[in-house]
Each structure stands twice: as C-alpha cells, then as structure tokens.
Amino acid sequence: MYSTAMSLSAAAAASSSRPDAIRPAGLRFCGLRREALGLRSLRTSPQAVAGRRSVAAAAFAAENGTAGSGGFDYDLVIIGAGVGGHGAALHAVEKGLKTAIIEGDVVGGTCVNRGCVPSKALLAVSGKMRELRDEHHMKSLGLQVPSTGYDRQAVADHANNLASKIRSNLTNSMKALGVDILNGKTVFTSDHALKLESVPDWIAIVGSGYIGLEFSDVYTALGSEVTFVEALDQLMPGFDPEIAKLAQRILINPRKIDYHTGVFASKITPAKDGKPVLIELIDAKTKEHKETLEVDAALIATGRAPFTKGLGLENINVVTQRGFVPVDERMQVSNLYCIGDANGKLMLAHAASAQGISVVEQICGKDNILNHLSIPAACFTHPEISMVGLTEPQAREKADKEGFGVSVVKTSFKANTKALAENEGDGLAKMIYRPDTGEILGVHILGLHAADLIHEASNAIALGTRVQDIKFAVHAHPTLSEVLDELFKAAKVSSGVSSSVSEPVAA
Ligand SMILES: Cc1cc2nc3c(=O)[nH]c(=O)nc-3n(C[C@H](O)[C@H](O)[C@H](O)COP(=O)(O)OP(=O)(O)OC[C@H]3O[C@@H](n4cnc5c(N)ncnc54)[C@H](O)[C@@H]3O)c2cc1C
Numbered sequence: 001m002y003s004t005a006m007s008l009s010a011a012a013a014a015s016s017s018r019p020d021a022i023r024p025a026g027l028r029f030c031g032l033r034r035e036a037l038g039l040r041s042l043r044t045s046p047q048a049v050a051g052r053r054s055v056a057a058a059a060f061a062a063e064n065g066t067a068g069s070g071g072f073d074y075d076l077v078i079i080g081a082g083v084g085g086h087g088a089a090l091h092a093v094e095k096g097l098k099t100a101i102i103e104g105d106v107v108g109g110t111c112v113n114r115g116c117v118p119s120k121a122l123l124a125v126s127g128k129m130r131e132l133r134d135e136h137h138m139k140s141l142g143l144q145v146p147s148t149g150y151d152r153q154a155v156a157d158h159a160n161n162l163a164s165k166i167r168s169n170l171t172n173s174m175k176a177l178g179v180d181i182l183n184g185k186t187v188f189t190s191d192h193a194l195k196l197e198s199v200p201d202w203i204a205i206v207g208s209g210y211i212g213l214e215f216s217d218v219y220t221a222l223g224s225e226v227t228f229v230e231a232l233d234q235l236m237p238g239f240d241p242e243i244a245k246l247a248q249r250i251l252i253n254p255r256k257i258d259y260h261t262g263v264f265a266s267k268i269t270p271a272k273d274g275k276p277v278l279i280e281l282i283d284a285k286t287k288e289h290k291e292t293l294e295v296d297a298a299l300i301a302t303g304r305a306p307f308t309k310g311l312g313l314e315n316i317n318v319v320t321q322r323g324f325v326p327v328d329e330r331m332q333v334s335n336l337y338c339i340g341d342a343n344g345k346l347m348l349a350h351a352a353s354a355q356g357i358s359v360v361e362q363i364c365g366k367d368n369i370l371n372h373l374s375i376p377a378a379c380f381t382h383p384e385i386s387m388v389g390l391t392e393p394q395a396r397e398k399a400d401k402e403g404f405g406v407s408v409v410k411t412s413f414k415a416n417t418k419a420l421a422e423n424e425g426d427g428l429a430k431m432i433y434r435p436d437t438g439e440i441l442g443v444h445i446l447g448l449h450a451a452d453l454i455h456e457a458s459n460a461i462a463l464g465t466r467v468q469d470i471k472f473a474v475h476a477h478p479t480l481s482e483v484l485d486e487l488f489k490a491a492k493v494s495s496g497v498s499s500s501v502s503e504p505v506a507a
C-alpha cells in the first residue's frame with residue numbers, strides 16, 4: 001500500500017484555487033513554497049539524492065522508494081491530477097519511476113475543467129463571432145455574411161465537450177503509461193462562470209487581469225455590456241504599461257465596456273426578488289464610499305489562491321502565505337516539493353508542468369533550476385497579448401539597482417505583410433534588452449497570434465541566446481514571425497560584444 005498517499009488522503013481537503021484578495025500590479029511570484037506533510041518512511045529512489053523528501057505536484061507529490069525495507073508500491077505519489085501533476089507523472093514514467101496520482105475531484109484540475117480549456121473554447125466562439133460581425137473586414141475579403149446569431153446552449157456545450165474530451169485524453173494518457181489514478185476525499189468549491197448559463201445584458205467584472213480581460217472578450221462578443229472594476233489606478237495593471245495602454249485602445253475603448261479604476265469592490269449583494277446585483281465601490285486609497293453599481297451580473301476575477309488547508313503542513317512548520325506554499329528555487333520547502341498554482345510563483349498551466357518536470361529531474365539526481373523569467377504568458381483575447389520576462393518598469397528598476405543600461409525596440413503589426421493580408425494590422429511588439437551584452441530582458445506582444453509568436457523570444461531567453469546572435473536567424477516571408485525578426489534586427493548592441501554566430505557567407 002502507498003503509505004504516503006494514505007496519510008495525505010486522510011489529511012486532504014482540496015480545491016486548487018479560489019478567488020483571492022488583491023495582489024500588487026506586475027508581481028511575479030518569486031519564492032517557492034513547499035509544504036511538509038509529516039510523511040513517514042519516505043525514501044529516495046536509488047537515483048535520487050540522499051535524504052528523505054516528498055514531491056508536490058499541482059498540490060503535492062510524495063516520493064518514496066521501492067528499494068530497502070519499506071516495501072512501498074510506488075516510487076512517486078503525486079497529489080492532484082491537474083496539468084502540473086499530469087506533466088510530472090508522464091515525465092516520472094519516462095524516468096522509470098513507478099507512479100501513482102491522487103485526485104480529489106476530477107482529472108485535469110483547473111486548467112482542463114474550469115480554466116484554460118473551456119475559456120479558450122468560449123474565446124474561439126467570440127473570435128469567430130467578431131470576425132463574422134465585422135462587415136468591413138468581411139467586405140475587404142470580398143465576403144458577404146447576411147446575418148449572425150448564436151445558440152447559447154450549443155456554445156456552452158462546445159466548452160463542456162472540449163473539457164470532457166481533454167479530460168479523458170489526460171486520463172487515458174496516464175492509464176496507458178501505467179500511472180495509477182487514485183481518488184482522494186475532499187471538499188471542493190465549484191466554478192460556474194464557464195458554464196455560460198446565461199448571457200447578462202450588463203455584467204460587472206471585478207478585476208482586469210487575465211480572467212477579467214478574457215471574459216470581457218467573450219461577453220462583449222455575445223452582446224453583453226461590461227463594466228470593469230479595478231482596484232489599481234489603471235486597467236490591466238499586471239501587463240507592461242505600454243501594452244496595457246494599447247490594449248485599452250484596441251480591446252476596451254471600441255467595445256461596449258466602461259470602467260472604474262482606483263476603486264475596490266467592497267461589497268457585492270446578489271440579485272434578489274427582481275432587484276439587480278449591487279456592487280459597492282470604495283476608493284482604493286481613502287477607503288471612502290464612491291458609488292454603488294447596479295448590474296445584472298458580477299464576475300469576480302480578483303486573483304486565485306490555493307486551498308492548502310488540511311494537508312498537515314503545520315506538522316513540519318511550513319507557514320503558508322494566503323494559502324500559497326513558500327518554496328525555494330528548486331520548488332522545495334522542508335522535505336517536500338510543491339509545484340503549480342499551490343506555490344504561486346507563476347499561476348499558469350505550462351509553468352506548473354515545467355515545475356513538475358524540473359522536480360522529477362531533481363528526484364532522479366539531476367540538479368535543475370527552472371528559469372521563471374523564460375516562461376511565456378498569454379491572454380487569449382482578440383487580438384491576443386503575450387509576454388515573457390520583465391516589463392519595461394521592472395527592467396529599468398533592475399538596471400538601476402545593478403548598474404546597467406536598458407534599451408527598447410518596437411515594431412507595429414502594420415509593418416507586417418501577413419498581418420496586413422489578414423486585415424489585422426492592429427498591434428505592437430516591443431523588446432527590452434541590454435545594449436552592453438545583448439541579453440533579452442523581456443518581450444511583449446499585442447497582435448494577431450501573439451500567443452504563438454512569443455515562443456521564439458521565450459526560447460531565446462531560456463537558452464541564453466543574445467540579440468547579436470538571433471538577429472541572423474532567418475524568418476520565412478510573409479509570416480507573422482517577421483514581427484520578431486524586425487525587433488531583433490532593430491536592436492543595437494555595443495560593437496565590442498562578441499557573437500557566437502558566424503558571419504553570413506556572401507552568395
Ligand atoms: C478561467 C481560467 C482560465 C485559465 N486559462 C489559462 C490559460 O489559458 N493558460 C494557462 O497557462 N493557464 C490558465 N489558467 C491557469 C491554469 O488553469 C492553472 O495555472 C493550472 O491549472 C495550474 O495547474 P496545477 O496543476 O498547479 O493546479 P490545478 O490544475 O488546479 O490542479 C490541482 C489538482 O489537485 C487536486 N487537489 C488539490 N488538493 C488536493 C488534495 N489535498 N488531495 C487530492 N487532490 C487535490 C485538485 O482537485 C486539482 O485537480 C486559467 C485559470 C482559470 C481559472
């Protein structure tokens with residue numbers, strides 16, 4: 001029997017995340033947490049470094065050894081079958097570890113069941129709807145669309161069906177590899193926003209981060225009017241300010257969206273007996289009452305925090321911060337690892353998975369530190385926003401502290417042939433870099449397929465490729481990737497800096 005899993009399931013009361021209080025703008029979580037569960041008899045596998053420890057994936061995973069007197073059934077027990085746990089499980093099997101995964105609710109976690117997957121299904125619909133309704137765009141392509149409409153339930157079914165399909169793909173992929181999927185006992189909160197049970201005429205969205213912005217795209221495409229309530233002084237405070245300003249011009253101002261910034265939604269009274277939803281707004285600084293909004297519905301998108309109570313972390317003196325588990329750069333705390341949303345470093349599906357893989361590498365005896373500044377992020381509005389590394393203010397702050405210079409280059413999508421062919425010239429890409437070394441500090445893109453374009457920059461940061469080298473890489477014409485090519489070629493790096501790329505050979 002898996003002794004680790006037994007002690008965990010007895011202690012667990014899980015739901016990965018819930019709406020959270022405000023976080024400062026632009027905060028990148030730096031500080032891993034790992035929670036100790038007071039696990040007994042943990043052992044490292046023969047390849048792992050000496051010492052007892054456990055692994056957390058999505059929530060946590062506990063490692064134990066098959067060798068020796070303990071006689072455990074698994075080398076690795078992962079708690080939580082979200083994308084973090086799933087990524088870790090697949091990698092663990094590849095590494096030859098006998099693996100089990102315990103899920104308290106349904107396989108797939110937040111991303112698959114109430115996050116990335118259903119939200120992107122709704123966004124796919126909003127994208128098509130926008131395109132079909134854009135008469136000017138259609139005319140310019142020579143198309144006529146007589147009328148457009150939608151079936152709300154069919155749209156909702158599309159999101160649900162996609163989630164079920166991906167959930168069963170994930171389940172089957174683990175079963176096929178021999179990962180045992182075990183059920184925990186736990187209590188969950190539920191997230192209904194993605195069920196699209198109605199399309200309100202007027203919806204207030206509290207918080208203009210990723211969730212708020214993506215849902216504003218969905219709701220306005222389906223005909224709702226949106227009012228944003230944002231505590232900080234500008235909308236989209238987590239984004240590079242120049243990109244946020246342009247996003248406001250492209251994604252907010254032309255749509256049926258108004259907004260209140262610098263105010264907290266301090267109290268929300270649900271609709272009752274024909275009365276509307278009431279949202280009390282207070283000044284974020286003075287805390288004085290400003291006004292009360294009356295709307296048909298309210299979506300709270302103020303950040304999420306993990307529910308990590310009941311795991312027995314206090315038994316090993318791990319103190320969570322608003323539920324987040326403080327881990328170090330190797331995702332460790334005490335004798336445990338914690339990956340994914342639970343550690344709060346970067347609450348993204350692919351970050352969770354990358355952390356899981358990094359941890360498995362360590363368990364197998366190879367030191368591995370994930371560079372979080374190389375992990376891209378994307379907001380799937382129409383058009384999309386993507387980013388990797390530092391924002392310009394963050395880069396300038398770091399430069400002031402460490403005494404180096406910062407340069408910025410920008411290019412417009414209007415200069416890109418492919419974007420113009422698609423009639424999608426709205427957009428900007430900017431790169432922040434060190435002119436003395438050519439190091440790429442950050443790249444931010446708003447424009448058509450920005451979420452796909454960012455990877456050339458994130459891979460360059462991950463691999464330490466400098467501007468003076470990547471500028472020689474060739475991009476097919478006409479493609480959107482030339483947007484990044486423009487950035488690399490426009491950057492000016494000090495002439496004394498060496499390049500590892502050979503000079504192009506003259507034809
Ligand atoms: C609306 C929305 C849209 C999103 N869109 C994107 C996107 O487009 N791209 C992106 O990268 N990210 C997106 N995210 C974020 C992404 O969903 C999360 O970062 C990701 O799911 C984190 O993965 P995880 O494995 O750490 O946690 P989760 O996916 O939350 O999985 C944790 C799992 O652990 C289980 N669990 C927890 N505690 C226990 C316990 N004690 N015992 C047993 N089981 C337990 C939970 O039930 C859950 O299944 C979105 C999130 C939301 C809410």
Ligand SMILES: NC(=O)c1ccc[n+]([C@@H]2O[C@H](COP(=O)([O-])OP(=O)(O)OC[C@H]3O[C@@H](n4cnc5c(N)ncnc54)[C@H](O)[C@@H]3O)[C@@H](O)[C@H]2O)c1
Binds near residue numbers: 230
């Ligand atoms: N495309 C994606 O990758 C994607 C999509 C959705 C969600 N996510 C992940 O899910 C997490 C949660 O997303 P989110 O949008 O809820 O959080 P967020 O942290 O991105 O944004 C929350 C916003 O709410 C504001 N806020 C907080 N309390 C408030 C209050 N009382 N009144 C008014 N404004 C308030 C904050 O200032 C902030 O701008 C994110 O960390 C993100 O990583 C990712």
